[in-house]
Amino acid sequence: MDITQWCAHNTPHSHLMANTSKESWKRHKQEQEQPLIPGLPDHIAQLCLSPIQPCVLFSISHSWRRLIYSPSFPPFLSLYAILSPHNSHSHIHFHTFDPISNTWQPLPPHPPLRHHLLLRHPSFLSRSLTVQSVSAAGRLVLLAGTTHNLSPALPRPLVFHPLSKSWSFGPTLSSPRRWCALGSLGPTVYVASGIGAHFSIDVARSLQKWDLRHQSPVWENKTDLKDGRFSREAIDAVGWRDQICMVNVKGDAAKEGAVYDVAQDLWKEMPQGMLSGWRGPVAALDEQVLYVVDEAKAVLRRYVPEEDAWEDILHHHTxxxxxxxVAKRAKLCVVSASGISLLDLAASPPRIIPIPLPQGFHPVAVHVLPRMPAC
Structure with a gap:
């Protein structure tokens, strides 16, 4: 029985509504006044409860459930998704999935954007016009998209901070772009190459970074790429072991790879084995272990740097x-033709758990970030 059926089944008769309302309010007030742990001050009780898994606290009592969503409780991780309605080519919505309550909710409204971010163009319906986003320093950063006239849609990043439930704008890009390489390493966002309103070799070769911790944020120029061949598609720049790794096209097509060494501010050739196995989306688990999903063969692989080779982990039709x-804490979240799936790598064999989407939506991108507080 789902919640809708439960409510319909338990709707009280009209002559009992007033009494029921009074009783509900009385119970609610008693629950709010009840200590977290009888005999202990709440601040001491919270220290005792903080190490316990939130999913356990959620199922025990209403007071503990309120605690895990309070600003003072260590935030658990949630899924944040950019979604698009099935019948729209130019509207995106931001939602978060709470794994504890197993529910979706929309994010607070963001500031008005100058342009709609187009996902399909009437002249190129078979081609996806990617909206590019990344997570860094506990924030969701929307950086690049395309307008109806095929120009860059975002002159500066749109940023959501989950813990404050607030939106803001990042620093203006020296050259707003689309079809760029976008990634993060620690608290820093990296954007490389891309196309502005018109093709420019300077933009196509550029690399810039933005550290989200800075009080006066600016984009800092770094060493240019050797050519402009990474401006052909919207691609991921994957942060791995103090390096940024990327290839210039998606899928099984012949491609070039590049690796940026952050400490040396230097571009290097990608190892041949890494490049040859890069046959789909790639993520780095805690920035240490690379995983790829071969999108054609539906195989998950892990990169073994000592052998410069990829080893098969799992084959699954989803x-x-x-x-x-995206990868976080022994779990991968995959966006595919099947929707959104969670892969638990700690299980043996790895488990795949489908995540039901809000009705009428399909996923554009997902990120893992701290949950929003309830108030």
Missing amino acids: LKGAQQI
């Missing part, structure tokens, strides 16, 4: 047509 993966 991985077919994978478009994006």
